[in-house]
Amino acid sequence: MDKLRISGGRPLEGTVRISGAKNAALPVMAATLLAPGVHRLRNVPRLRDTQTFARVLELLGAKVAFEDHLLMIDTLGVNSVEAPYELVKTMRASIYVLGPLLARFGRARVSLPGGCAWGPRPVNLHLTGLQAMGAALDIEHGYIVGNNVKLKGATVGFDVVSVGATVQLMMAAVLADGQTVLENVALEPDVTALGEVLIACGARIEGLGSRRLTIQGVSALRPIDATIIPDRIEAATFAAAAAMTRGKIRLEGVVPDHFEAALRKLEESGCAVQRGADSVTVTGPARPQAVNVVTQPFPGFPTDMQAQMIAVCALAGGTSVIEDTIYFDRFTHVPELARMGARIELKGNVAVVKGVDRLYGAQVMATDLRASASLVNAALAAQGETLIDRIYHLDRGYEALEKKLGALGAQIRRVN
């Protein structure tokens, strides 16, 4: 199994080009099922998760070809409606095929994703929303099964803000019969980007960027030709690395507004941040200051940056309090950071971080994608050498990470 060997203690300096966003690419890949034809997706990150999603589409009968970051998907030959457990269990976003399959074929057989490393991640809102639109869905042997479904417009109000459920219901509603109103939708850039892609293909969606979407179903959509938005979490992760290493990193090809909440917290911790039209330069302080963070749906501070922010606070002057309100159990990085000398006390979904002067290299284990990113950042700042095991998690979500960090002056090597 691959590991990362990192010698820490050097400031990261230079320019890094941010890749397309995994969390924006996956819903658009699912949306290709809505229209038979050849779809072109540009700026798609080459990651384990986009490969896995491509495999899901191939199993359904699509033809998929990557040319560098251009992904071509031909959905003319789609002839299966089954997303098997073997793939869904490795990538929960596979469940996004459910709405498009029901909308285009009236049938679907999609594995329930099951649990995840940080506790239950329910899909009840996806299912009740589709049921409100007339889909009779059964759970059979671990699969969500729908047959003879004719989706009809409905009013669906979400009691919690969910990226997944918003995306799922948007895709179902664009081809449904009549008007759908979705209330309390997620505003994450990935959601808005999907809406824009669908509109460009002929979907009728009003209210993008607000908490209420009104969607008039149309009978058919044109194939997609779209560019995936930049990855705000990748960008913010590099920004956090600058904060921890007294570095100066220019992030290129970004939309600064998409990670403004993270940038503000980094400023509060002492970073200097210069925002350009499509670039951001982050200069880390001599030592970060403690900050308090509460994760919230967009435009709040993202749960996907909680682990990396805890790593920043581990080195900060003072005590920080970090609360995750989206996923209560998402703290597997805490005991690993403790092995590097961090002083963190966990009380339920709240981490109290007492900053230390220095972190030390150690052998640690990655447990999920963002937890792994926090360990990489901690290792870059730590004194001595860190060996991070199970880095396949990082390969799910960070494109060419060693190459990008190496170009910024990090001493980082993949070993097995």
Ligand code: UD1
């Ligand atoms: C969430 C994050 C997203 C992040 C992703 C991976 C939010 C709002 N969403 O998206 O930014 O990229 O994790 O880290 O921050 N929920 C239900 N029932 C459902 C669906 C969700 O109760 O059917 C709950 C979840 O348990 C969670 C909240 O709603 O507490 C947000 O879930 P959702 O946005 O759907 O999760 P992801 O799509 O995984």
